[in-house]
Amino acid sequence: MNKFTFQNTTKVHFGEGQISKISKEIPKDARVMMIYGGGSIKTNGLYNTISKVFASRTWYEFSGIEANPQYQTLMEAVEKVKLKRIDYLLAVGGGSVIDGAKFIAAAACYQGDDPWDILSKQQKVESALPMGCVLTLPATGSETNTGSVVTRDKNKLGFLSPKVRPRFAILDPSTTLSLSKRQIGNGVVDAFVHTMEQYLTYPVNAKVQDRFAEGLLMTLMEEGPVALVDQDNLETRGNIMWSATMALNGLIGSGVPQDWTTHMIGHELTGLFNIDHARSLSIVLPAVMQFRRIEKQQKILQYAVRVLNIRSGDSERVIDEAIRMTKQFFIDMGLPTSLADVDLGKEAIETILTSLESHGMTALGERSDIGITNSREILEIALY
């Protein structure tokens, strides 16, 4: 196991009815801004519930955060924060809304010339507004971590800061019951790929991290398909929700190598062609596994036995089967597994590579040895 520092201070309130805890978590005299997306919280009752909790408080709202939150929209929110002298943010939604709120929290306190520098120049976040969140779409893990990804034009860029980690997160599985099948599938696969990117590298004898990662992968593979057919199953939703949080709260990635190649190439697919985040991952991951089947052999074989229960066959066949079963899981969840599945062809590859290069993504992988040429090979594997 490698050396590491791990801390996650977010207080999680998990379970039905935990929404009432926001009243205790946010100071009574705070000037709160509730931040949300397209308004689904108005149809599923969540908006009303929170309004009631906030009845005697000073609060405002800002809606319209997009999937892949847009810089321009977030800067409008920053304006409102300043105008209304907001001092606490409550994000209500999925990863995009929470990521957006994190950027708003940092940008509102930014002392430099241009808050875009937080993303484009990775300027350190010295302070940020405190924030909490109510998660409605388990997927990104943003609810307890320090990361945020923001899009401006065709640039999808991220930043990390402990200053924007939510103080608290409400995880009520019942808020996820109104999700569409597409949202469920995307969320499960996003969490699955997060786990794989911290797991499928090379072994460093980190037994706890490996077993925890395998536990999350098995849970997502078991519960994901159940959620699609048994749409009122609250226990299944709960297991998915907790898996998604644990998949990217820093724990399983502590002390182990990580390979975020899939995410980095995926971000370009989203930025350039507006492919849903999770769908970019389900296209790229199997190709990364195939391209790195030798370098990742030991961990792919471990994954094959422990997670997929593949018990026989020589190494090459086991790896083939592991990749096939991973793809099949994505297909079962309703996601694409090739560029062709999203109507992209060979001509898209050069565009993606140019964009990767312009974002400095020229040394990806757990050994930083995946350059542009390698990314081209990965994308060629991902074609069909």
Place this chain on the structure above:
Amino acid sequence: MNKFTFQNTTKVHFGEGQISKISKEIPKDARVMMIYGGGSIKTNGLYNTISKVFASRTWYEFSGIEANPQYQTLMEAVEKVKLKRIDYLLAVGGGSVIDGAKFIAAAACYQGDDPWDILSKQQKVESALPMGCVLTLPATGSETNTGSVVTRDKNKLGFLSPKVRPRFAILDPSTTLSLSKRQIGNGVVDAFVHTMEQYLTYPVNAKVQDRFAEGLLMTLMEEGPVALVDQDNLETRGNIMWSATMALNGLIGSGVPQDWTTHMIGHELTGLFNIDHARSLSIVLPAVMQFRRIEKQQKILQYAVRVLNIRSGDSERVIDEAIRMTKQFFIDMGLPTSLADVDLGKEAIETILTSLESHGMTALGERSDIGITNSREILEIALY
């Protein structure tokens, strides 16, 4: 999965050489008291290392914290804290030293008449000195949790408070290389039993918690025996250390029923007969499994398949085999599995029961239905 609130704020610095981080974690102007046990840190070099880190600081020390920290000793430390106007504690040792430091931290700030009330009357801890710790004996999980157990005469009592959770914990596996085989065995079994007590109850479909618990059990079963024979294996020590922390940091116990029967009966064995904590657990747990084999059937069977890899046999035989293998693991780690193994006979049972009753331990188990009569049956099973 049940409703829960989970938060663990301790910052963990894991790995060789992480000891230097205490310099950043403890404010420069703090008046520090280093708290330790019998002086093994003087022979293994740790005392010197910390002294160097503290060279230009105001610091004092208090040594002599016992295994099962004694109230009288801790109150002497409280005296010294007040005399020297200490405002930060650094515990250096295993669970006993850290538990002791937690009580010192709380007692030094206690506003009531008698700090013993924190334990005997479960008086709420309103404030406590900040503390950090350097763990040298992985076992109790005290390094990142809110619990502390203190002994006064024959009473071994605990308290919980977020105020005494260590601000930071240094986990350097190399500090554990000088442990005796008895300490290694005790530590591994302690962590194993902690995990079992949060796992072996009844199913609530908490898949992540179950799989995480199973991952810890498997890791401890694999790495424990290795640590006994391959005493310089730092990777093995690291896996044990991280397992022990994760076994009792609140995570695997969130959202699931818990059964602390083994610990509660075990505490009496320690208080009355001075049996090492872990050795009291290895005696009691198999008897609890046997006594509760019907009520715990589903989870014992799950444990048998997933952790012990028992693949055939009817339920009764599988449960027998699971209990046998659990005992064998304890024996392999050098621990006793019966009262007879520690030279206690039938006559001890009534003494234990009287003590249990006097401590109010009359409704143990995940359903609070293990009364004194049931504890007698458990102890009778544990006789041989």
